[in-house]
Structure formats: C-alpha cells, structure tokens
Amino acid sequence: MVDISCGLCGSASKTPLLVCEDKPSNENRVIVRCAACGLVYVSPRKLQPYEAIDAAWYERDYFPKVSIQVFIDLLDSVERLAPRRGALLELGCSVGYLLDVARARGWSVSGVDPSTVARDWARKYLQLDVRPAPASACGFEPGSFDAVVAVEVIEHLADPLAALREVRPLMKPGGLLFLTTPNIDSKAFRDLGRKWPPIDPFGHIYYFSPETMRLLLDKAGFDCAELTATGGAAGDEQLQVWARPKDAQAAPVRTCFEDLTEEIADDLLPPLDKREVDESRLTPDQKTWRDEGCLILHGFIPPEVIDPYCRLREKLGQPGGWRTATPYMHYPEIRDLGCYGPLTDKLKELISQDMGMHLNLTGWVSTERNWHQDDYLNPPFINSWYTAVWFALDKISADAGPFEYVPGSHKWRALRGQKVLERLTPKERTDPSWPKYSERILNPVFEEEIEKRGTKPRRFLADKGDVLIWHGRLAHRGSAAKVPGMQRKAFIAHYSALSKRIDMPRSTRHGTAGWYFQLDDAPPTPSERAAVEGPQGWRGRLRRYWSRGG
DSSP: BBBOOOOTTOOOOOOEEEEEEETTTTEEEEEEEEEOOOOOOESSBBBOGGGGOOOHHIIIGGGGOOOOHHHHHHHHOOOOOOOSOOOOETTTTTTHHHHHHHHTTEEEEEEEEEOOHHHHHHHHHHHEEEEOOOOOTOOTTTOOOEHHHHHHHEEEEEEEOHHHHGGGEEEEEEEEEEEEBHHHHHHHHHHHHHGGGOOOOTTTTEBBOHHHHHHHHHHHHHEEEEEHHHTTTTTTTTTEEEEEEETSSOOOOOOOOOHHHOOOOGSSOOOOSSOOOOGGGGOOHHHHHHHSSEEEEEOOHHHHHHHHHHHHHHOOEEETTTTTSGGGGTTTHHHHHTHHHHHHHHHHHHHOOEEEEEEEEEESSOOOOOBOOOOGGSOOOTOOOEEEEEEEOOOGGGGGOOOOTOOOOOGGGGHHHHEEOOOOOOHHHHTTTTTHHHHHHHHHHHHHHHHTTTOOOOOOOOOOOOEEEETTOOOEEEEEOOOOOOOEEEEEEEEEETOOOSOHHHHHHEETTEEEEEESOOOOOOOHHHHHHHHHHHHHHHHHHTTTOO
C-alpha cells in the first residue's frame, strides 16, 4: 500500500473526508481532498487485483446486471459529437459489449482491458480485437482513432493524467475523447456520504468533480468540448465528458445534408409525393405542386377577407405580431382568413385530406429565419402530411425581406428534428427557442446542398391577395430585409392533415369553411386585448370575469 500525493497537482497537503473500514482484511482507507486543487482520492492506495476476477464472476455478477440498452445509449452520446464513424478505441472495455454495438453501427473497433478473463471472453465470443492495458503499449499507430471511450474507467487508474497523455497521440486530429465517471460533487454524495454506492475505496482511487475533471483534461492536453452531470435522483450523479486534443489542427468534419436527413418510404407519404404517380390524372395545380413543392395563387384571397384582419392587426401596434402562435383561437377575423373556404378546398386537392390550422406567424417584418424545412419541427410520424401558406396582405417590396424558396427541394431527403437536436448543446435542446439555435447548423448545410445541386432560389414578390402554399419539405427562408425593419404585411399559417395529428387536441370547423386545432399556447396579454378591442372591450371582459368570482 502506498500513501500517495495528489495525482493532478502533486501536492501532499490533503484533508480527510471519509474513513472506510474493511473488516475482513482489517484494512482502512481514507478518502481525502487535495488542499491545493480539490481532487478527491483514496489514500493509502492498493491497486485492484484485476486478475482475481475469474469467469465465474462474469457469469454470476456481471451478465445478469448488464443491459445492451445501456451501451446503445452510451454510443448515442459518443456519436453526438464524434467527427465520423471511423475507428474507435475503448479503454477498460471489459468483455466488449460497447464495442460490439459500435461495430454493428459501422465503426472499426479495438479495446484494451487489464483482465485476461475479460479479454479472452471478448475474443472468443464476440471476435473482438481486445489487447492488454495500457493502450500505449499495445502497438497502435499514432493518429489511429477517431474516438476514444472510457466508461467508468478513469476512477480506477493509478495515474489517470499519465493515461490520458499516453492515449492522446493515438487520436486523429479533431478526434473525440468520451469519458464517464462518478460525480463527487453530486447531491447523493453530500446526502449519503459513505453509503453512496460509487464510494468503493478498495476499487476506486480517484473521484472527480466538474472542476477537477476539467483540470485533468487541460493538464493532459485536451480541450473540454462539453461536460454534463446526469443520472440519479437529482440528475447529477455521473459526469459525461466530451473532449478533443488541444493540438488538433484539422478542422472538425462538417455536418452534411445526409447527416441530418433520411428517406421516407412511399407508403408513409401523401399521394402526390409518391415516386410513381399517374400524372395524366392530375390537375394543373397538382402537377405544379408535384414538380415544384409550392403553388402560387394570384389574387386568391378577396379584400373582404383580408381587410378585417388587417384592421384587427393594425390595432395591435407590434411589428412582431401576437406573442402567441395560436391567436386564431381568440379572433374570428384570423379564422376567416386562415380557414378561408376555397383555400381549404385547395389544400385538400394537394394533400388529399382535410387540413387543420395550428400555427400563425403574424409579424409584419421579415422573420429572417434562415434556410430550413418545416417537417423537422414536427413529430417524425407526420411525414409531409403538412403544409404552410404565405398570405400577402399588401404589395411586398423586394427590400422588405421577401419569402425565398428552392423549387423542387421538397423531393430531397426529409430533415429530422432529432438529428438536429443531437448537434445542439444540452441547454439549447431544452430551450423553446431551439429552432433559432439550429440555424447555425442548418444554414451552411442548406447553402452547400443548394450549391451542390445547382438550384437557384426564387423570391415571392406578391401583391395583395396572393398566396403561396408550400410543402413541408420545401427549403425556404425569410430573407434579410435590405431596409432593416421595413414593413412587410403578411400572414403565415401552418396546417396538418386532421387524421395524422394524433398528438394534438380535437379539431373544430370554422362555420362551413376550414378546420383548426383547439390549441391555446398562450392567450393574448391584457395589453394586447386592450390594444385590439379598445378599453371598453377589455374592461367589459374584466367585469364579467370578476362577476363570476374570478
């Protein structure tokens, strides 16, 4: 047994945290915290006798507890930031279940483990390349691996700093290091102390916090790309760490269109989207829809439908429109416009089913929302049973940031929300504004795809009453206004096939016209009500509210 100094800063000054007794061996271990850098470790140290673990232990204790889903989830975490599915090395791979899952997904895999029994099992039953630890002595060529993974390993190593320094030259420029380890700063440790399950002073040597893990990576020559705490009742018992070598000069592999999209089977698509269609039976508008993924109808909405909405909207006095995405729930003028009967008939002609309105964009300035498809904002089972309509409420100037689209892009692969979310940070993924954050990923991908296909975007320069109906997979954007803040009077509504939105509440028909879903994400604020309805209208509603007892 060796009384050790700090494995990060070398300081011998430490403060005891816990004394752990082992009655069978009559040996004690003290878990201490370094007074200089805060690293928690066990002193004195006795290395775990890996060779004492025999085949019976795997049969009795390991295999009954293991779940393949655990390894699938871990690999999902690796692939979220991995540059590519190339060569993967796992440190402390045990019998190789994670490697087996990675190989099935297309990775070239290798592993190292100190246990002869585990290595033999992995070689015999899974035909894996598993070598004795340490990795630096296994004959791997420098720059061999796109990803190195160590799941619940770093806490067992006699010298984790040296181990990471030795593995770094084996990684390709821009490669990914993925680690997991217990979080000594977790609420569970603070509450349970010695009874916290990861406290194993006869197996674990080091215990890391987010701060000491970042210090370890920095000293080992890595930049921490992301560090999260997850798991347990408080969601913070395990650290998950993604890092890259500091001296990596190569730029990270760019995300391409294929990484974020997938093909959709014909039997899941609306009739006009199927690969084989008898075009001789199509109407002219259906033929245009099938070819271009959009349909422009000039002078389609009459002034007697547009003008009442415009008068309502002008009272609001806000360039961005209502803060709710479902103002149609509160104002019949919006339902008159979005559920206009002839438009409802036209949508059914294009999609083959009755469509229900469920979202409005009511700003009178350009959204400046960059290139995207709308389908990625939907659940994956919608599969293009979805469309949107751009209503021109006045003449649209080219300087105001008009709607732009790529004809025919609805035939491209379908953008998937989950694939986009995987490339956002954890904080961004949980933010309701995550589609805005996704622009930094989507815009360069679509720009590259448009250039690669040699397709030229078009602008919708409209007059009052014109509408543009577009496909859920049409690549489009609200272009940047040449004159910032210039007014662009428009109304946008999104629709889904009534039979497909099993995730939404019931739909209601607006008189004898179109349908809308009974959604109400946020009712208008008192100031919005007052602006639109006037003081008497708002006060009257307030009086009726209080007359009912609140």
